[in-house]
Amino acid sequence: MTRVQELEDYFENLGGRSVFAPRPQNIPGDRRLAWRTGAVCVVLSRGRSKTLALDHLSVLWWAMLSPATRELLSRWFAGQARPDELLVRYDPSLSVTLDLAQGAGLISVSDGKARLLAPGIVLAEHIWSDESVMSEEKAFLRSIPAGITQTRMRQLLEWR
Amino acid sequence: MTTRLTLRALSLEIQTEGPRVGRTIRFNEGLNILRADNTSGKSTALQSIIFALGLEGMLSPNRQVPLPHSMTDSVVVDDDEVAVSESLVRLEFANASGEIVTVARAAKSPSRNRNLISVQYGPAITAVGEYENREYYVRRQGAAQNEAGFHRFLADFLGLSLPRVSRHDGSESPLYLETIFPYFYVEQKHGWNGLQARMPSYLGIRDVARRSAEFVLGLEAFDVVLQKQRLASTLAELENEWQLKSQELHDNARAAVVVLQNPHRRISEGIAEHQSVPMLSIDGAWVAMAPAIERLTWQLTQMERDEVRSVGTVASELERSLAEKEASLQRNVAIAAGLRQEAAELGRQVQQLDERIAALEDDLRRHRDSEVLENYGAAHSHAMLADHRCPTCHQEVSDGADISTHAMSIAENIEFIRRQITVFRGSRADAARVAATIAARLESLASESRDLRSQIRAGRQTLVSATGAPAISEIESRLRLRQRLESLELYAGALESTRSELVGIAARWATQKAALRELDAQNGSENDDAKLRRVERSVRDQLRLYQFDSLNPEMVDIDRETYRPTNEGFDLGFDLSASDMIRLIWAYLLAFKEVGRVDGGHLDLLIFDEPRQQEAAHESYEALLQYTARRAQNGGQIVIATSEPEPSLLDMLTGATYHLINIPEGQRLLVPFG
Numbered sequence: 001m002t003r004v005q006e007l008e009d010y011f012e013n014l015g016g017r018s019v020f021a022p023r024p025q026n027i028p029g030d031r032r033l034a035w036r037t038g039a040v041c042v043v044l045s046r047g048r049s050k051t052l053a054l055d056h057l058s059v060l061w062w063a064m065l066s067p068a069t070r071e072l073l074s075r076w077f078a079g080q081a082r083p084d085e086l087l088v089r090y091d092p093s094l095s096v097t098l099d100l101a102q103g104a105g106l107i108s109v110s111d112g113k114a115r116l117l118a119p120g121i122v123l124a125e126h127i128w129s130d131e132s133v134m135s136e137e138k139a140f141l142r143s144i145p146a147g148i149t150q151t152r153m154r155q156l157l158e159w160r
Numbered sequence: 161m162t163t164r165l166t167l168r169a170l171s172l173e174i175q176t177e178g179p180r181v182g183r184t185i186r187f188n189e190g191l192n193i194l195r196a197d198n199t200s201g202k203s204t205a206l207q208s209i210i211f212a213l214g215l216e217g218m219l220s221p222n223r224q225v226p227l228p229h230s231m232t233d234s235v236v237v238d239d240d241e242v243a244v245s246e247s248l249v250r251l252e253f254a255n256a257s258g259e260i261v262t263v264a265r266a267a268k269s270p271s272r273n274r275n276l277i278s279v280q281y282g283p284a285i286t287a288v289g290e291y292e293n294r295e296y297y298v299r300r301q302g303a304a305q306n307e308a309g310f311h312r313f314l315a316d317f318l319g320l321s322l323p324r325v326s327r328h329d330g331s332e333s334p335l336y337l338e339t340i341f342p343y344f345y346v347e348q349k350h351g352w353n354g355l356q357a358r359m360p361s362y363l364g365i366r367d368v369a370r371r372s373a374e375f376v377l378g379l380e381a382f383d384v385v386l387q388k389q390r391l392a393s394t395l396a397e398l399e400n401e402w403q404l405k406s407q408e409l410h411d412n413a414r415a416a417v418v419v420l421q422n423p424h425r426r427i428s429e430g431i432a433e434h435q436s437v438p439m440l441s442i443d444g445a446w447v448a449m450a451p452a453i454e455r456l457t458w459q460l461t462q463m464e465r466d467e468v469r470s471v472g473t474v475a476s477e478l479e480r481s482l483a484e485k486e487a488s489l490q491r492n493v494a495i496a497a498g499l500r501q502e503a504a505e506l507g508r509q510v511q512q513l514d515e516r517i518a519a520l521e522d523d524l525r526r527h528r529d530s531e532v533l534e535n536y537g538a539a540h541s542h543a544m545l546a547d548h549r550c551p552t553c554h555q556e557v558s559d560g561a562d563i564s565t566h567a568m569s570i571a572e573n574i575e576f577i578r579r580q581i582t583v584f585r586g587s588r589a590d591a592a593r594v595a596a597t598i599a600a601r602l603e604s605l606a607s608e609s610r611d612l613r614s615q616i617r618a619g620r621q622t623l624v625s626a627t628g629a630p631a632i633s634e635i636e637s638r639l640r641l642r643q644r645l646e647s648l649e650l651y652a653g654a655l656e657s658t659r660s661e662l663v664g665i666a667a668r669w670a671t672q673k674a675a676l677r678e679l680d681a682q683n684g685s686e687n688d689d690a691k692l693r694r695v696e697r698s699v700r701d702q703l704r705l706y707q708f709d710s711l712n713p714e715m716v717d718i719d720r721e722t723y724r725p726t727n728e729g730f731d732l733g734f735d736l737s738a739s740d741m742i743r744l745i746w747a748y749l750l751a752f753k754e755v756g757r758v759d760g761g762h763l764d765l766l767i768f769d770e771p772r773q774q775e776a777a778h779e780s781y782e783a784l785l786q787y788t789a790r791r792a793q794n795g796g797q798i799v800i801a802t803s804e805p806e807p808s809l810l811d812m813l814t815g816a817t818y819h820l821i822n823i824p825e826g827q828r829l830l831v832p833f834g
Contacts, residue, residue: 024568026576027560029526031567034534034545034559067522093562103551104544122270126536133532136525 030065036097038127039064041106041116042134045124046141050116056153057114061094063140070140076156077144088157162319164256165344165763166797167192169285172208172830174235175246179832181237184285187799188819190792193785194801195809195822201829202801203348204228206769210345212251212265214277214298214310218338218360219347225274231267235830244268252285255318262291263310275299277310311337320761323386325371327364332389336363339372340761343752348769348801352742355724355732373723376752377695378760380685391676398669402427405665409658413438414600416651417644418449428673430666431659438655440648449652456645463641468634472627482619489612496605499598506595513588517581524577530559531570611640692718695751699725702747705783710740739780742773746784750791757796764796771800782812789816 001009011018029035043060044052052060063073075081098114101107106120116124127133167187174181185194185205196202207226210216216226225232231249234241246269252262262284266272275297282291296310315322315337322334338360346352359369374382406424413420418438424431439446442455537545544550550557560567568576618636625632696718703713717726725732725748736744749766756762766788772781781804788798802809806822823829 022566024566024572025564026573027564027567029523029530029573031560031563032527032530032534032570033548033557034537034570035526035530037537037545038529038533067518096562100544100550100557105551123537126273127533130532130536133529136522 031093033097033100036093037101037104037106038123038134039137040097040101040114041120041124042127042137042141044107044114044116045121045128050121051113053150053153054109054112054114055157056150058090058094059088059153059156060141060144062088062091064137065091067136070136074140074143162256163761163763164254164796165318165765166254167209167251167765167799168254168260168283169252170205170209170212171250171252171285172205172231173248173250173833174231174244174830176235176237176242176244178237178240178242181235181830181832183829183831185821186286187797187821189795189797191785191789191816191818192797192799193809193813193818193820194799195806195820196801196803196827196829197823197825198803200803200823200827201228201230202803202823203769204230204829206345206767206799206801207347208249209251209767210341210347211267212249212263212277213314213337214265215338215341217299217336217363218341218345225267227267230830236828237830237832246270250285252283259317261317273297279310279313318763320763323375323382324389325385326366326389328366329364333363333365335365335371335375336360339363339365339368340376343372343376343749343756344763344765345767346745346749346769346771351769352745352771352773354741355745355748369724370722373752375761376756377691377723377762378756378758379688379691381688384679384682384685388676388679391672391679394672395669395676398665398672399427402662402665402669405658405662409436409655409662412651412654412658414604416647416655418648418651418655419446421446424662427666427669430670431663436659436662438652449648449655453645453648453652456641456648460638460641460645463638468630470627471622471625471629471631474631474634475623475627478619478622478631478633482616482623485612485616485619489609489616492605492609492612496602496609499602499605503595503598503602506591506598509591510588510595513584513591517584517588520577520581520584524574524581527570527574527577531574534570615640689720691755692720692723694755695723698751698754699744699747702750702787703743705787706743706746706780707777707783708740708743708747710736716744738773739777742771743780746771750788753796753798754791765799766797767799767801769801770803772802772804778808778812785812785818786816789813789818793817 030039039061040057043057043064044050046052046060047056059073063069072081098107098109101120102109104119106117106123108115108117128138166189169184169186171184172182183205194202194205204227207228208231210218211225211227219226227249230236230244231247232244234243247267248264248269249267250262250264252260254260260283262280262282263277264280265277266274268274276295277298278293278295280291280293282289284291294313296308296313298310320337320340322337324332325335327333342356342359356369359372361368365371371382371385373379374385410420416438418440421437421439422435424436438449440449440452441447442452447455534545544557548556548558558567559570567573615633615636618633622631622633696716699718700713700716703716711727715727716732718724719726719729719731722731725744732744746768753762753764753766757764771784785800788800792798804812806825
């Protein structure tokens with residue numbers, strides 16, 4: 001009797017019915033809706049009049065996600081990055097996050113710009129005032145210049 | 161008695177888009193009856209008490225405000241629904257020594273965090289004035305233990321010294337207030353489903369129902385449990401000390417270049433006479449330290465008595481030994497090279513594990529943040545962040561939907577990452593331990609090689625010297641012998657004293673262990689039995705009054721292990737008629753109050769939200785009201801909320817002493833101010 005036959009035999013004589021249920025999977029913390037929504041609001045709250053162009057937002061978003069990229073972007077702004085090491089990647093799930101945040105009334109997106117609405121501003125203020133939450137991300141946002149110009153952004157994205 | 165909570169006044173204040181609405185309710189000592197029509201908001205009042213005390217955790221593990229929507233969303237004023245923009249709950253209460261505080265907590269506020277509770281040190285509701293004010297927080301980790309935690313303040317104020325108890329995972333935590341309040345408050349929705357239907361098990365406390373019953377009744381069994389836990393922690397400390405001293409003994413042995421014969425192992429086995437005896441090898445034989453020192457001293461005296469021999473006489477002997485030593489040296493070098501490679505590999509492993517752990521810690525932080533953010537965000541985007549519904553299409557949007565269809569919940573994920581971190585920390589510690597062992601071995605090889613080299617050098621020098629000159633190798637071996645003796649004498653004392661300290665630690669451990677075993681063997685104390693008999697007596701008497709008829713009340717016992725009512729050894733929780741279950745809950749909680757108020761941890765307060773459930777017979781309900789009124793005259797406070805029509809209520813209370821808070825028929829709890 002082969003191993004497969006043995007198993008088939010075993011399940012046939014088991015009497016019950018086998019049910020296969022998916023086991024919950026471990027996901028990275030930055031995939032949590034609450035985290036993503038909070039993070040979008042915090043990033044936007046750093047923009048001039050709480051507004052950021054979408055390409056600008058996705059650069060900050062990309063950089064914020066890992067310690068290595070946080071360090072890289074900080075260095076770029078300090079003028080210490082090597083030309084070959086900075087490659088901004090676009091995170092497709094940012095669009096979904098923006099859609100959801102817009103639907104929830106936290107932000108509005110139009111003309112290639114995302115703007116914080118009143119509930120989003122309150123949420124961002126909550127996050128800024130609670131020392132214990134998003135500490136690394138906030139430290140990173142504080143470390144880069146608050147008003148980043150379009151020119152500077154273009155330099156970063158197009159290497160001009 | 162020293163633990164007590166007496167409610168004095170409750171004030172609900174709601175700012176709407178229209179008028180300000182709310183109500184202030186005053187409570188007296190003794191029996192308080194809050195009468196109001198069905199759905200007029202009685203439960204709002206009682207749940208507000210729980211909310212003001214930050215105890216919603218006794219109802220469920222989630223962090224949503226346990227208040228109806230009239231406090232958070234919209235409220236009916238003069239038949240119109242108006243939106244709530246801000247709402248506040250304030251509660252004034254006293255402790256056993258008559259000190260009064262007023263706590264305030266926002267149920268909805270654009271500016272105030274819901275997890276903040278401000279405490280005014282005075283009767284701020286019944287006597288408006290300026291009182292000292294302090295802020296505390298709830299529903300965050302540490303709320304029961306930190307200085308700024310409200311539950312730490314509350315426990316201190318009420319005179320409750322909440323003991324530490326074991327959790328399922330073996331760690332310790334305080335017996336949280338949430339676990340004892342089910343003895344003081346029965347809420348309407350689920351509280352009457354069964355005995356202790358609301359005992360919070362999610363806090364992970366082992367045998368939580370038993371521990372809290374023991375605490376509330378002040379049973380000695382509880383002290384025994386605590387004593388056991390204390391002994392267990394002393395044992396753990398001794399085990400720790402044993403490890404440290406053992407390490408010290410091994411270190412000293414290594415430094416003295418001696419070997420511990422029959423090394424000792426576990427603390428439970430102790431150290432026998434023949435164990436961990438320092439031995440050293442002299443001329444190929446193992447000798448204990450004291451005789452070895454004697455022998456080496458004698459050898460040295462012998463050597464020094466003779467003249468140093470000349471090169472000519474020792475040359476051939478020397479050449480032979482030189483060859484042997486060179487071979488040994490080569491062997492040593494080869495072993496060391498292998499070990500070094502292994503050490504480098506381990507170093508890389510440790511580094512990789514460090515990176516892994518750092519990444520996991522980063523992820524753990526994000527999940528923890530998500531937990532807090534979900535709470536913050538729920539206030540602004542409830543549908544999406546609390547109910548996980550898409551705000552536009554109302555379909556489910558779960559966390560991480562773009563990468564997994566079955567993501568873990570945040571709590572599960574936190575636990576999962578924690579376990580991973582534990583595993584990786586364990587592997588890291590393991591790798592580091594092996595690396596340390598290899599380093600020690602390398603060091604000893606290096607010192608051995610140094611010795612060999614110096615002997616070889618001395619031998620060669622001797623061989624190239626003039627035949628008549630004194631043999632350098634002989635002088636060198638005399639010097640080495642003297643050095644060896646000095647080091648042995650230096651370490652002999654240290655080794656001896658560390659070893660005897662270890663013997664002492666093992667003896668202390670054995671005594672404590674015996675005490676623990678004795679406690680394990682003990683059965684319940686007589687005092688405990690007397691208390692439980694009083695609970696039993698009271699439950700039976702009350703059941704008779706309430707016309708309990710599922711079985712003969714005399715057949716109802718209180719189990720000595722679980723402290724729950726049983727019949728012939730079977731838990732009564734399941735096979736009672738619904739109305740008899742209600743009667744049993746009344747009797748059981750009142751009996752706990754009567755017994756626990758004397759020298760237990762009972763707060764001498766009992767709140768029943770709509771105890772007339774399941775159409776309990778009129779006579780039974782009347783018996784309950786009369787009984788509580790009589791009992792409450794001995795002190796303490798009982799609050800009963802009911803929707804019984806006023807005339808029939810007054811009829812049932814004939815002859816009783818009570819304080820009636822009546823919300824007239826047709827009126828709601830929350831009404832416009834002024």
